[in-house]
Amino acid sequence: MRHITVIGGGFAGLTAAISCAEAGAEVTLYEAHHTLGGRARTADGAYATNEGPHALYNGGPHWPWLAARDLIGPLARIPLREGARFRFYQDGALRRTPPAALLRLARHRDAPVDAPFADWAAARVGEAGMRTAATYLAVVLFHHDPGQLSAAFVQERLRRNVKLRPEARYVRGGWGAFIGRMTRYARTLGVRVETATRVDSLDALPAGHGPVIVATSLAAARKLLGDDSLVWDSGRTVLLDLALRSRRGDPFIVSGLDVPAWVERFTAQDRGLAPAGEELVQAQLPVAPDEGKADGLERAERLLDVAFPDWRDRTLFRRAALAGGRTGALDRPGTTWRDRPAVRRGDGLYLAGDQVAAPGVLCEVSFTSALEASALALGDGRHVGSERSPLDLNHS
Template sequence: MDRITVIGGGFAGLTAAITAAEAGADVTLHEAHHTLGGRARTAEGTYRTNDGPHALYNGGPHWTWLRERDLIGPLATIPPLEGARFRLRHHGRLRRTPPFAMLRLLRLGADRAPVDVDFRTWATERVGAEGARAAAHYAAVALFHHDPGALSAAFVQERLRRATRLPPEAHYPRGGWATMIDRMAAHAWNLGVRVETLSRVATLPTDTPVIVATSLAAARRLLQDPSLTWTGGRTALIDLAVRTRRGDPFIVSDLDAPGWLERFTAQDRTLAPAGEQLIQGHIPIGPEESRADGIARAEQLLDLAFEGWRERVTWRREALANGRTGAVDLPGTSWRDRPAVDRGAGVYLVGDEVAAPGVLSEVSFTSARTAVSLALGHRPGDVPGTTLDLKQA
């Protein structure tokens, strides 16, 4: 029987472990933390927060795979009234609709953006500087970068289209992402995967293929490979519980600067006690900015959109996500240029910053499936789904 070692028990690691076990491999998974999930963990206790806003896009290959195995579970539905409470800040004021120039970029049949030009230049040539700026900042919901306009036009365009598609692609597992992780862990256990928590691996085993499903920084240390780097983002994260007030918006997207607030209890009341609302937000910050700078911008957005929020706060948490929000591609680069999945000598690298296509968690999924196919000595495609995944642009 083939044997595979997986290091890391987040979404990518569990995907790899399940895929390998379904292919008949003998799998051992090591997780340094006492619980599985990685960045997909949901906080235990009164307020069920994820590590920053999380949504599961149904347009990617992982959606079908998860559904076929009944791993997603119940989804939180957005009441129509809440869905109508979508607001955008533009020129310092709240509005209900995006500027027309931004809508022009999203029209059906729009030009495919180039890889080697930055989004700001490409979009400005088509709809002007105002529309290009608004569109770039809106795309921050799927980018977590302080200057989306400076990134590859093709990279930003794909995420902008996915984030604005109707009906929306974003879905939310009821109870937070931990409910989905729990199902994945149970499925892995039923397949015979040996899961060892509080098991920090310092030296790679040499008797089995190894799939490293950690952050890129952790993989760089473990593999002692300084080439494992890629451009990412820094994001100030804020979680707030506030007493309920009628009329609070569901989502507030900042078109004046990159930033996003979302009232997650609008669709899932289980995330906070009765009478309270859970608001999560992310504010991308530049290399010279501090977490405090990002939180200050978040508070300005809250002041504008959530009346009296300061007096209604019952709980608060802040954090900084540095290089933990996925890869971004600069002009002239695409996902194919990121660190390769196959590191040689039976070592494979997976996660959301490696050479695999997709948006957000889709990159982790695709890279995990590809790594298993290669580790088992097959061509990508011998594990169902990987051929399609690799051909996606």
């Protein structure tokens, strides 16, 4: 048995630790926080809030892997009776029907890598249709203007989200319950978990630590490794959590079409996220580089005034935050996931996370990069030097 060290106890770190332990390696996982989960933590207390919207896409490569290990757990049921209360916010009012431009663009599969989504989409649905589609997709990308990004990158997310049967699935009890299952499974495999243990230098690791998988944010990895090349674009988004007194008629979801915004009443599908008689609502509002938290909150309150009447009088809990550089990779025109910081760093060092060179949507990047890092750390070099990695075959 060889020893492998994992730094970072979020979704990527736990996936890597489990994968290595299943292969027979001795694994030690270090996490600076007192609990595991990273951005997948669920807050303690009366209101089970996540750090932004959290969903598993059942069309992704992680779904069968998690299901085979019984790690997904109970899922919250999408409230079909609430389906009629999925609303779109445009011109200061709510509408019931999605824009036709979204449905038309979702049928295309020819989006180029080297063109901006704005140019490609406008040529097919016009300038107004492009802008509506880009604004709708802001929530999936945590970016204020998806029109600036690679057309192929944005189009993949459009196709995955605009379906008769959406792929998004929500874990009952918040992602903390999901991370708890992964943690328990890792421990049963013999993974040694060291929480409240910050690794500031690889030199501080004990002798015989073996290959190291750094499964932190890219910013933290850059600081830990002293490698200024570990950079990639990521979004900035304002998060607003609210607990409201229940009121009949509140919408389930409100999506902005002329302002980048997404508001979701999570208790519509999982009543256990807030006390009885209360609703847990979260707004996510991507903001531009020259904007701050106040700009996002102003837009959120304007939308809430329309979608949730009397919300100010009904508010029992409120929390706001600005998440910057923590929301996954964004590919600019002319770039793909292959251009991001590589998983293999040399000298027995590997990266995993949602901003490194691995394919997928949202947390799928963390998953695929963790499996890649694990395979390399275990000495499985069968695909090294080949034209296509196993990761490519899963996403072709």
